[in-house]
Amino acid sequence: MSTEQSVDSANSATASVENDLKQEASKRSRTPLSKFRKVNSHFKSPLQVAESPKLSAEEEVAELQRKKSQLDSEIAQLEEQGYRVEELDQHIDKLHEYNDIKDIGQTLLGRIAALRGTTTRELYAHFGLELDD
Numbered sequence: 001m002s003t004e005q006s007v008d009s010a011n012s013a014t015a016s017v018e019n020d021l022k023q024e025a026s027k028r029s030r031t032p033l034s035k036f037r038k039v040n041s042h043f044k045s046p047l048q049v050a051e052s053p054k055l056s057a058e059e060e061v062a063e064l065q066r067k068k069s070q071l072d073s074e075i076a077q078l079e080e081q082g083y084r085v086e087e088l089d090q091h092i093d094k095l096h097e098y099n100d101i102k103d104i105g106q107t108l109l110g111r112i113a114a115l116r117g118t119t120t121r122e123l124y125a126h127f128g129l130e131l132d133d
Contacts, residue, residue: 055063106120113120124131 109120109123113123116123121131123129
């Protein structure tokens with residue numbers, strides 16, 4: 001066999017392998033037939049917000065004023081029931097502090113579990129904690 005025949009044979013084999021790879025790749029990338037028309041359409045997030053109809057500036061101001069008066073009436077009802085804004089602020093601050101402390105505790109439990117080679121679920125039982133604590 002001559003050198004030219006060897007090169008032609010090698011080129012032919014390479015082309016054959018490349019063709020096989022292209023066919024295999026096209027088989028993998030093809031979506032199976034479906035009864036749905038837009039199988040290959042772009043991804044659409046299920047969290048998309050529907051567009052609200054465009055309002056004129058006057059309509060938007062009127063809508064905002066309506067919402068404000070509704071919120072004011074809700075605030076008045078809560079004040080009639082004995083709630084105070086200062087108490088609400090204190091309560092929110094305490095909740096933030098509680099959540100920060102709980103996050104630190106979760107982090108510590110995670111590190112202890114990693115050091116012991118166990119799960120945090122098992123540590124909850126070990127320390128007598130409920131999973132929803």
